[in-house]
Amino acid sequence: MKKYIFPYLIYLTGGMALPTLLNGCTANAKKEELSTEKPAAIPTFKLQKEKLSTALQLPGELSAFQQVDLYAKVSSFVKTLNVDIGSEVKKGQLLMTLEAPETNSQLSAAKSRLKSQEALYMASKAHYDRLYETSKTPGTISKNDLDQAIARRNSDLAQLDAAKAAYQEVGSLRDYLEIRAPFNGIITARNVNLGAYVGPSGKGSELPLFTLQEQKHLRLAVAIPEVYTGYLKAGDEVSFTLRSVPEQVFKAKVKRLSGALDLRLRSEKVEMDVPNVNKQLLPGMIAEVYIPLPANASTFVVPKKAIIETAEGIYVWKVVDHKAEKVNVKKGRETDDQAEIFGALRIGDELVTSPSEELRAGTQIKP
Template identity: 60%
Template sequence: MSLCITMKSIKNRSTLILAVLAIAMSSLSACHSDEKEKQEQQQQEQQEEAVETPPVDLVPVEKGKLSSNIAIPGELIPYQQVDLYAKVNSYVKKLLVDIGSEVHAGQLLVVLEAPEINSQLAGAQSRIKQYEAIYFASKATYDRLLNTSKTPGTISLNDLDQAEAKKNADLANVESAKSSLKEVSSNLAYLEIRAPFDGVITNRNVNLGAYVGPGGKGSDPLFTLQDQKRLRLVVSVPENFTGALSTKSEVDFTVKALPNQKFKAKVQRLAGALDEKLRSERLEMDVYNKDKKLLPHMYADVNVPLPAGDSTFIVPKTAVVTSTEKVFVIRVVNHKAEWVGVKKGFSSDDQIEIYGDLKADDKIVKVATDEIRNGSAVKDK
């Protein structure tokens, strides 16, 4: 009997301990659950606050001058180039130069032959002698009538006037014949074609005995002459950059044939107007090419400097937002975002010029996006 009571007592105590442990575990679980809910709520509040009031880096707007440059393609063209044609219909009698020949101004390049011009020359000379003979006869007649008319009543005034008129007409015929001779003589001079300037023959389209004539549309020239000791480097600068161009600038360029060599040239000429199709301004530099490393019509990669103009606002590139709405920076005033519309200027490395309704030392967002809406609250990191 005593043993049964003892076992029953032990059993009741175990049940009590288990119940106490269960209650304790339940309390601990409830406390842990409450703490987890608090942490999640704090994280959510922090996220909502970060969305509503994003932390940003601010930088001041500063005045300065930003020099830049642009890389654009260019072309080397001869400083002077001319296509030489025959002035009169003729045949090639002598060829004195060929492709690659270096010539000097006034040097004889080709001799042409036109037999009909010699006939025309002889005819013109004969006509001069003919008209001179007629003129001398009419002049002698007029002189005799003039002397006879000094005796009153011998020669009528009308006969004297007609003799003088014939003499003057015959003199005019003589002068006309002399002019024709000069014209034919000039055509003879066209049978010799000479170089108009120092240069190199780069093209030849005739051979001995070939029939040539006045150059027209579609006809080939006898020769092409180029001045290669000085070349023109020609580039077209886009409209956006024309305001910074200057004839005091110096450019550097490279060509594909000599990739490891850099050349320099000074700006000499600005077109002063935009090309209607390209919307760009023509820029020319003189390149001295005495060693003839460069050839006409080579393409060049040109680096054109754009010197700084008036003092402007300089900001990081990341501070300028280009959205579908507009181009702007975000100014922060009293922890409020304010979109300020700007226009872009030159850029260099990680900085850019801007123009807009800003003041020096205004605080703007360094890394701006259109997700920071106009009027929203922001805070500095």
């Protein structure tokens, strides 16, 4: 029985050792393959500085060059209406007359007080003049009487000046009964009719009597994002189109820059002057503005496919000693196939042209 068990044990031992021997040979073969693996051939390019000129497309709004809402200064009634919506008016033209009977009464009362004060002043002045002439003879007029006459004359003169001011004030209020155009323009709104009550405290004051706009010149306002504010200056020409006339391209020049960023939008307001002699454009139209952004200086410009954007950030792959090295960058302006980048880079650095997200730091690369 024993002489049959021993060979059986030897057979089992040899059977277990054989797989172990085979596994060891396979591992050695893989190590030899890895040790002989060649670097992958990946397209690369040399980093250079260029001037990247781009264009910015933003919505803009047309508005009147000047616009004013006209209100009534004095509580009154509408007496005449000389213009209506769409009327083209000149500066100083009479648009409306108002009627306020109590104002005429106030003017008459102020005029009467003025005449009364003029009479009192003339009397006190004549009295002082007589006393002064008589006082030239020594001992005829006491100094106290002369001083009282001077004081009375000066008091009446002050009362006369006050009466003149009151009369002018009422006269000025009467002038407000005539509503005139402050500049050349077009009446775009009329909110009253004949006989309507208007005034600073009446129901008619809720809306303006008229709205006047200057439309032969318009303003085109655009909000420039913060990143592009340094590329635009006064005098630069922009173009824009409108939905009402999509086949026509209009030109305008930058005239005013706010010089500060809107705290809510983080953008700078820029205005362009737009001639509109033929009145083809209307205030309130929305324009599609094309703003050229010329390059002020040379920057690193790379193909957009060389930039990888992930949750970890924005980066490119640089080849250093035939190995991949990740470099974090920030993007600037972009075109269809190129983009500016800023980071720890130098001219002549070798970057991977079209990296994949599977590329890892230290990967062997054959340019």
